[in-house]
Amino acid sequence: MAVPQTMTYIAMHGTGGPDVMRPETGPVPVPKPDEVLIRVQAAGVNRPDVSQRQGGYPQPPGASPILGLEVAGEVVATGAEVRGLGVGDRVCALTNGGAYAEYCVAPEAQCLPWPAGYDAIRAAALPENCFTVWANVFMHGRLARGEALLVHGGTSGIGATAIHLAREFGASVYATAGADDKVAACVRFGATAAINYRTEDFYDAIKRLTEGRGVDVVLDMVGAPYFARNLRCLAMDGRLVQIAFLQGPKVENFDLTPVMVRRLTITGSTMRPRTTAQKGVIAKALLDNVWPALSAGRCAPVIHAVFPLAEVADAHALMESSAHIGKIMLRVAE
Numbered sequence: 001m002a003v004p005q006t007m008t009y010i011a012m013h014g015t016g017g018p019d020v021m022r023p024e025t026g027p028v029p030v031p032k033p034d035e036v037l038i039r040v041q042a043a044g045v046n047r048p049d050v051s052q053r054q055g056g057y058p059q060p061p062g063a064s065p066i067l068g069l070e071v072a073g074e075v076v077a078t079g080a081e082v083r084g085l086g087v088g089d090r091v092c093a094l095t096n097g098g099a100y101a102e103y104c105v106a107p108e109a110q111c112l113p114w115p116a117g118y119d120a121i122r123a124a125a126l127p128e129n130c131f132t133v134w135a136n137v138f139m140h141g142r143l144a145r146g147e148a149l150l151v152h153g154g155t156s157g158i159g160a161t162a163i164h165l166a167r168e169f170g171a172s173v174y175a176t177a178g179a180d181d182k183v184a185a186c187v188r189f190g191a192t193a194a195i196n197y198r199t200e201d202f203y204d205a206i207k208r209l210t211e212g213r214g215v216d217v218v219l220d221m222v223g224a225p226y227f228a229r230n231l232r233c234l235a236m237d238g239r240l241v242q243i244a245f246l247q248g249p250k251v252e253n254f255d256l257t258p259v260m261v262r263r264l265t266i267t268g269s270t271m272r273p274r275t276t277a278q279k280g281v282i283a284k285a286l287l288d289n290v291w292p293a294l295s296a297g298r299c300a301p302v303i304h305a306v307f308p309l310a311e312v313a314d315a316h317a318l319m320e321s322s323a324h325i326g327k328i329m330l331r332v333a334e
């Protein structure tokens, strides 16, 4: 299939509400030597896209100004240094922006094959959540078999993936969520127990559920109001991994005592500014450790809704409502 010169993509007219995003026509991107050009069939919507649209999370230098961090589709052209992929290969990719479009480039190192039996929607739902959870829960958080994990936002795309993967690797998981149907979903995903944080304090619940021991790792995206209680939830040698602060980054009157007495580690990271080589290391670990479980059907992405690309504003409005359970996806082409 010949690659056209122009494509439909979602342009941002300034920053603000979902209506700043509109379909437009623009040039098809040209792959750099280490990149492939993908004909996009599906793209994922992620909370960082919402933050970027609102003006709170500008793209790093060199990244595409077009929104979107993950795609699935077919390789239609390759850069001169690409060795392992060819035209016609089906890939899903963690992109450096640019996913809300009919064509998108991605470094070869950030591409993975579709797991066995997957379609484009399910394949596109994997990269952002799998890269983030692997890097934060397993690399920085060092979650090990037999340990216990507490995941906040258990029905977010990230949260559902964290529950699935922690269970797959032999950990027990506790999750928080803001509604009873979300609590039930966390248990369906494999959590030992889930806590409706609107009706029960999560620290009290974790102490009760773990008979006073606490958990080994906390994965948090809420931030300041949870910080002190997250530390109190951690067992000896526990690790707090901060991946966002949806309710603010600044903590005051922080008591260092538990960090010292219980030998705690406080860490965190963002995915986007990492180098291609660093993302490639994560991709290799996912291929070796997670892709077999996906292909065998032992874990799978949870798809809440699929919108046509042109209805991206509705997809963002749904994400901002927080009514979703799992992933919100964009269908770009068959």
Ligand SMILES: NC(=O)c1ccc[n+]([C@@H]2O[C@H](COP(=O)([O-])OP(=O)(O)OC[C@H]3O[C@@H](n4cnc5c(N)ncnc54)[C@H](OP(=O)(O)O)[C@@H]3O)[C@@H](O)[C@H]2O)c1
Pocket (backbone or CB within 6 Å): 045, 046, 047, 048, 128, 132, 153, 154, 155, 156, 157, 158, 159, 176, 177, 178, 179, 182, 221, 222, 242, 243, 244, 245, 246, 247, 269, 270, 271, 272, 319, 322, 323, 324, 326
């Ligand atoms: N550091 C990284 O590399 C990285 C990468 C990707 C994503 N992230 C972060 O991980 C988080 C989850 O991402 P996602 O795409 O999976 O998001 P998502 O599906 O939209 O889920 C976010 C959930 O967080 C909960 N929440 C708690 N406080 C909130 C608030 N003030 N505003 C909005 N939601 C709130 C909501 O669930 P309840 O109704 O249960 O409260 C909401 O459904 C986001 O904060 C995102 O920025 C970080």
